[in-house]
Amino acid sequence: MKFANLHERLFYEALRIRRAEERIIEIYPTDRIQSPVHLSIGQEAIAVGVCEPLRIEDPLFGSYRSHAFFLAKGGSMRDMFAELYGKATGGCGGKAGSMHLTAPEVGFMGSSAVVASTIPNAVGAALAAKRRGTGQVVVTVFGDGATEEGVYHESLNFASLHRLPVLFVCENNGLAVHSKLSDRQSYDLCQHAATYGLPTQRCREGWNFLLVRDEMARAAEEVRSGSGPRFLEYQTYRYQEHVGIGCDHDVGYRSRAALEEWQANDPLLHDSALVDAFDLAIREEIDDAVRFAEESPWPGPEHLLADVA
Amino acid sequence: MGVAYKIDSDHAASRTYREALFRCMRGALANHPEAFLLGQGVDDHKGTFGSTIGLAEEFGADRVMDSPLAEESMTGIGIGAALNGLYPIQTHIRADFALLAMNQIVNMAAKYKYMFGGRFEVPMLIRMVIGRSWGQGAQHSQSLQSLFAHVPGLTVIMPATPDAILETYPWIIANHRGPVVSLEHRLLYDIAFRSDDVAAGNDPLTSRLLREGSDVTIVATSIMVLEAKRAAEHLAETAGIEAEVIDLHCVSHPNRAMILDSVTKTGRLIVADTSWKAYGVAAEISRLVCEHDPSVLRAPIATLGMAPAPCPTAKTLEDLYYPTLRSLADTAARVVTGRDDHGVALPEEASMADVYKRFKGPF
Numbered sequence: 152m153k154f155a156n157l158h159e160r161l162f163y164e165a166l167r168i169r170r171a172e173e174r175i176i177e178i179y180p181t182d183r184i185q186s187p188v189h190l191s192i193g194q195e196a197i198a199v200g201v202c203e204p205l206r207i208e209d210p211l212f213g214s215y216r217s218h219a220f221f222l223a224k225g226g227s228m229r230d231m232f233a234e235l236y237g238k239a240t241g242g243c244g245g246k247a248g249s250m251h252l253t254a255p256e257v258g259f260m261g262s263s264a265v266v267a268s269t270i271p272n273a274v275g276a277a278l279a280a281k282r283r284g285t286g287q288v289v290v291t292v293f294g295d296g297a298t299e300e301g302v303y304h305e306s307l308n309f310a311s312l313h314r315l316p317v318l319f320v321c322e323n324n325g326l327a328v329h330s331k332l333s334d335r336q337s338y339d340l341c342q343h344a345a346t347y348g349l350p351t352q353r354c355r356e357g358w359n360f361l362l363v364r365d366e367m368a369r370a371a372e373e374v375r376s377g378s379g380p381r382f383l384e385y386q387t388y389r390y391q392e393h394v395g396i397g398c399d400h401d402v403g404y405r406s407r408a409a410l411e412e413w414q415a416n417d418p419l420l421h422d423s424a425l426v427d428a429f430d431l432a433i434r435e436e437i438d439d440a441v442r443f444a445e446e447s448p449w450p451g452p453e454h455l456l457a458d459v460a
Numbered sequence: 461m462g463v464a465y466k467i468d469s470d471h472a473a474s475r476t477y478r479e480a481l482f483r484c485m486r487g488a489l490a491n492h493p494e495a496f497l498l499g500q501g502v503d504d505h506k507g508t509f510g511s512t513i514g515l516a517e518e519f520g521a522d523r524v525m526d527s528p529l530a531e532e533s534m535t536g537i538g539i540g541a542a543l544n545g546l547y548p549i550q551t552h553i554r555a556d557f558a559l560l561a562m563n564q565i566v567n568m569a570a571k572y573k574y575m576f577g578g579r580f581e582v583p584m585l586i587r588m589v590i591g592r593s594w595g596q597g598a599q600h601s602q603s604l605q606s607l608f609a610h611v612p613g614l615t616v617i618m619p620a621t622p623d624a625i626l627e628t629y630p631w632i633i634a635n636h637r638g639p640v641v642s643l644e645h646r647l648l649y650d651i652a653f654r655s656d657d658v659a660a661g662n663d664p665l666t667s668r669l670l671r672e673g674s675d676v677t678i679v680a681t682s683i684m685v686l687e688a689k690r691a692a693e694h695l696a697e698t699a700g701i702e703a704e705v706i707d708l709h710c711v712s713h714p715n716r717a718m719i720l721d722s723v724t725k726t727g728r729l730i731v732a733d734t735s736w737k738a739y740g741v742a743a744e745i746s747r748l749v750c751e752h753d754p755s756v757l758r759a760p761i762a763t764l765g766m767a768p769a770p771c772p773t774a775k776t777l778e779d780l781y782y783p784t785l786r787s788l789a790d791t792a793a794r795v796v797t798g799r800d801d802h803g804v805a806l807p808e809e810a811s812m813a814d815v816y817k818r819f820k821g822p823f
Contacts, residue, residue: 243577272543285545459612460712
């Protein structure tokens, strides 16, 4: 695929992620994907904007909501669908499923279902990067809820104390499952992170993948130059329910108006010319991945006790 | 097989548990550029009970890192460092503090390899020190091996001697590609052991047969290995009872064949563990024998461990809380003779803390 400019390339990547997750929604009722899925629809611009300035060898650690980052970092569509199907050909041979996607070959270091638990792993990878002089920038991506966990604060402290090359990227969608941020946090995310002595930056236009990309590119360059860790908050909006494929704007915890406000800015919903230009190629890639997943073998008993210790 | 070690600080070829630990820590830093120490106070003047003294000066603050009081993140940072090419050696000056790191140890370190389909390895050594005596109380005394050994993906060891440390730590650091939890016993640190070449060549990650005997098998962990050896010698001298002593050593991966062969030979089993008996090492070793063939047992299995309570601080209660040389010898005589009034003279010693006099706290 050839792109006229960076905007087109990022648009393509974001659309690719959305279409992949929309395909998951189509398939899910058949029960062929037997894994809890936490969809990123609405949040794709952050994944593509954050990953664009990164090198393959820059490790990125994610959470259970990581389809978008897996694909944006360069993970293979086939690996992902086969993994979601629980097939032996999946990126992790079917042992990971949706919540533990990983693609170390492109620096996507894995994702954890326990909130905030990969944050210190990223800091440790940054410690190793600094010690070994690898030139890597390490990225940890987490939601606003993760900032309530103690280990997040411990990690900011250590990273700042030792000036480690790590970028803390918070995808703030304002929700922890169904709980609003204002019901959970006594602090302002950026102000609080700044108390650890690291530069912070807030981006309110989490739908704007070029802006997300530009801010990330500047931050990554600073970190790579050895200036220590940084914190980036990207405000965003989750279109689907916390886990599963449904919409839940009718159950009372959030308004449809807020959804519509975000959708009014969502480039993937408005630039029909680019959508039309890219959709066919994207559909072919997803069709191929789904076919690959469906035709692949299941892991057998010989895999049950492999790779335990 | 001769006496493998004695509490004998004057012996020319003796070395302490602490000296063995220090030698391994220094060796790790000297031989493995990717290795580093990360733990509370590893660089201070006490150096983790002497096991890391002077290493920060020799190898630099980057290799011997003091840590914030943040057990979960420190473990998580160790994991991340391991994923990106370093070999972390972490220390908890009491095993009790490792409970604050359980999320990283159990949900992350133990899972990284399997959960991601073998795509990652997390080579690291986590040292934890078990406290005992001088009023350690409820939160400085726990012996948590069964919690860790319960979780697939972790390798759990309990070195009982300097030789066990010297055989195991360098091998793990050089060769083992997964997370290892090592529970060291604080009471052992100051004890000098006579070095024994017999131990050389043992598989670092399995159990070891320390004494052969025909009457009863004693499977022991950590400091109870010493007590088992002393009890065996006492029983042999005073009553002609020959106990076979197995140092379990690798709690997560016991040498099943060694234990089953021994119990098949002796027909009797005692498990002497440093922790609580329920759902622990005592229960697990009993399970191995019962699932294999309970008919090899000529007497009911007997187990020794801490009393089923948090550890009390008062010495009078603490002396009742832990198994002793005397209770172990009594148990062995009872199991072998089948009688409570076995008539075997028991060692006089009532309090182990009085014996290990070189240990003077406060830690």
